[in-house]
Amino acid sequence: MKFEAVTIKDIAKALGLSTSTVSRALRDSYEISEETKQLVLKYAKELNYRPNPSALGLKEKRTRSIGIIISEIANSFFSQAINGIESVANQRGYNVIITQTLESYEREVANMQFLSSRSVDGCLISVSTETSDFFHISDLYKKGFPIVCFDRVIDSLDTHKVIIDNFMGAYDATTHLIKSGYKKIAILSSIEYLSISKERLNGFKKALADHNIPLHEDYLKHCAHGGLLYQEVEKAMDELMKLKVKPDAVFTSGDKLTTHFMRYCKKKKIAIPEKIAVIGFSNLDITELLSPSLSVVKQPAFEMGRVATDLLINMIESKRSVTDFEHIVLPPEIIVRDSSLKKK
Amino acid sequence: MKFEAVTIKDIAKALGLSTSTVSRALRDSYEISEETKQLVLKYAKELNYRPNPSALGLKEKRTRSIGIIISEIANSFFSQAINGIESVANQRGYNVIITQTLESYEREVANMQFLSSRSVDGCLISVSTETSDFFHISDLYKKGFPIVCFDRVIDSLDTHKVIIDNFMGAYDATTHLIKSGYKKIAILSSIEYLSISKERLNGFKKALADHNIPLHEDYLKHCAHGGLLYQEVEKAMDELMKLKVKPDAVFTSGDKLTTHFMRYCKKKKIAIPEKIAVIGFSNLDITELLSPSLSVVKQPAFEMGRVATDLLINMIESKRSVTDFEHIVLPPEIIVRDSSLKKK
DNA sequence: CAAAAAATCGGGAACGATTGCGTAAATAAA
DNA sequence: TTTATTTACGCAATCGTTCCCGATTTTTTG
The missing domain is CATH 3.40.50.2300 (Response regulator)
Structure with missing residues (x-):
């Protein structure tokens, strides 16, 4: 038995409405009567409707998720930082995909490739020790892929950076x-x-x-x-x-x-x-x-994660391209x- | 400047082919001539084409990602387990979304909700200490959402389990x-x-x-x-x-x-x-x-993560519904x- | 050499959600 | 009463990809 979640179509069919009406009702559009709205909202809640993230991602060209590239999860500094990242991301409606490089340049390139190919809307990175050239990062960044550096930053990359002193x-x-x-x-x-x-x-x-x-x-x-x-x-x-x-x-x-x-x-x-x-x-x-x-x-790892994530999401959601970059230095x-x- | 990745349409237009031909060429279909295949493959590689995960997810009703619910990332046991999970998941073409409950029942329910609403194809869970009833898990499981337990398992749930002795x-x-x-x-x-x-x-x-x-x-x-x-x-x-x-x-x-x-x-x-x-x-x-x-x-945390992930992905990819459940006990x-x- | 078969490719629907546009009915204004 | 406006909803295109059908050309077979 396959797991099939409820869609807007199911709701529309059940209530004898069109999908557009249901969609608008769920988004609380002014074009829909209060009566219909309540009907839809109630039924959606009953069936525990959640919009399909893939459909949304396709339509809006954004996945509402961000990526992390770090050297190792099983490292106290990074796992604390992840906590900070998650707390802000969840609060702002994003989810988080974590990748680790284990200090390998090759894996860093592969992870960056993977994340940037539309899996996430932007990315936090603390570069690997093996990484001495940054084209795999700067090329993507120049093409408009939002990237924020933390901890191990890239001097030559003109973006937000969060480090300690x-x-x-x-x-x-x-x-x-x-x-x-x-x-x-x-x-x-x-x-x-x-x-x-x-x-x-x-x-x-x-x-x-x-x-x-x-x-x-x-x-x-x-x-x-x-x-x-x-x-x-x-x-x-x-x-x-x-x-x-x-x-x-x-x-x-x-x-x-x-x-x-x-x-x-x-x-x-x-x-x-x-x-x-x-x-x-x-x-x-x-x-x-x-x-x-x-x-x-x-290091204030949790705080670093929080700040970096806030900057990244601001960058993602900013209408015009960001030119004024924060360079935040926290005290150890x-x-x-x-x-x-x-x-x- | 928005970040726009290359699509199958771009390739089709550039080579004067239809999207269906390009799609088939990329999937190495027998219906496409060797010549055309090479042409498409070469051009796709040049442009570094990656299929859009949202589009694939929408079409195939699967996201090729799995979820993890654990109590805390910043915990040596779990971060080691995550390493094991990631290693298998990446190898089998899945990516991983980690959520933590911080031992809160409420957060566990919310995380389960989030993951199951089509964000992931299945889920690994080690339940929170606060969790004493399991309806938020068993209900989804009965509807066909693949779940594998590890570490802190649910006795009443008839699924794969990975624990230590x-x-x-x-x-x-x-x-x-x-x-x-x-x-x-x-x-x-x-x-x-x-x-x-x-x-x-x-x-x-x-x-x-x-x-x-x-x-x-x-x-x-x-x-x-x-x-x-x-x-x-x-x-x-x-x-x-x-x-x-x-x-x-x-x-x-x-x-x-x-x-x-x-x-x-x-x-x-x-x-x-x-x-x-x-x-x-x-x-x-x-x-x-x-x-x-x-x-x-x-505990052999890394190994537990590996084994549990393998079982989960087998379950996800199995054509017929699984009835024979593994109950793996590793030695501490x-x-x-x-x-x-x-x-x- | 005609008919059948194979080889190649394109058209278009579908996945789920959003949204611009069109429109019928209800209401308000003239 | 006629016309203009508002209200409330549906139609259909769109995002990127796959895949079922056809359609055309080339090759094989009798």
Whole structure:
């Protein structure tokens, strides 16, 4: 038995009206008498009528849905962001299609292709670490496909962007390490060309400079996939720990980098913060329960999702083409715990 | 400038063919000459033609998408399950619409309504803790809307189901506590009528009985929202800790219950496992890094998602109505760590 | 070489909903 | 009473795609 939902035709036939009359009655048109309206409305409610989204999509050339492209759903930052995105989207009558790239450029291109081919009216994206050219995005955008960037943004794309103050987050975190008495500070970073990597690295460098601490190139470690794989972090850490002058603190500039750093230290029995202190980006909600409790830079993920979605839907629904682009910068939150305790 | 994708009409006009010919050429129909096929295919590829999903949906009465109803995306178990769901769905040409209930019955009804009104061809569901009657699900199911249950299943619904062996997971975990020397074992459980709660509670009880340990009613604690709120767990734990004979171990029967238990002990400075030992369900991938490292019952979430999706899509694509329902039970994994160490 | 069969293609209806336009009936204005 | 206006509804086109019929041309068969 096939599942068949009720259509406007069913209602029209049952009430002896035309489909146009039913349609107008449901849309509360002035052309329909109050009597007929009530009749139709009552019957539609009884049968639990819902307009067919495909028919609407075909007619109106819009699907009332938006797409998301992120690297990974099973990531605390992104799943919190999705919550924010969903809350606004649902409220404004849109539904959401989530796609993930797992940091693969190829999958990002495929997802973008899929979403743009009329499945959604617009798209939110936080680009993959593997992505270094953006033609698959900018080409579509130039053709009029609404796109809003968040988190990992594309500098060259002239659209709305929602990020946190990565520079300041990194600067403050690094400064905190310095003020706690650490001087040999390393950084675990994601791939160089990623917007957030650059900004966080710059914040890190500025903090060192402002406190007259020279920058050691050996202390700069990049992980190509942003720590998606433990092995990346392990390799970087092995190199750090082999140095003649080992770092006494690390700033980890991404979620996965942070947790894998913790995993590494646990495995190698490196005491935190005695042997090495750490503060890093993380949106996990149990960082307080780690051993030791973890100092973190936390992003307002939910809020970022909300804001980005609002901008996207505004863009979709705007009559004339948008030329004035918002560039929203939210503040990160720094939470100091045991992993970056004052050096004795 | 509006974003307009290329249609079959554009191709037909450009090549001087009819839309029917183009359509057939793209579908590799035997009625079209090899020459014309190549011509159309080449041009379509050039223009990056994709069929309009709305038009297809309207014509074929199917959207090639499936819905998910879960309690929360930002939950390690569910986000891992989503990964499994997506992997199968994408591979079989479906896309996925995720909705969350946040354990609200009302939202579950609304989400089900939304998904079933022709937005998706079928639906995966893990019911909310608030849900005690299932008419909003069974009514649709009886009308022919394909539904597959996973994790939190509905006993009365005769469809495919994918769960883990909750009884065994709880039995083994409890037995492990007993064998480690704990005798006064409490349980933090979710709401009574939930399938997984019942099964896990039964496993817990059986383990006690098999080892001749009497069951104290005081040691059975139910949290109405499955620990969505910290306050639920706090209240239950406060009550436990006020007892004359306090428990020396706890089995936490859900993800959130487990982490909130840890949070509670940290806050109240209750030493684990010295004062109270714990083993619980959790799919977090950093439980090894908690303090102390956490003993867990882990679910094969990714695999559950994969299997459930395969069953759902089979059901959707099956010509005749399905009468032979799979009831798949996967094994949980028990990982023993410090939080349930042997009693000295 | 005529008739039958196959190969290729186009016309047009249909899917469900919206909407411009036309029109009959009812009412108001002249 | 006649004409103009309003009210309330139906007809039919449209969105992009598929698919049932025909129709025409080419090829095969007797």
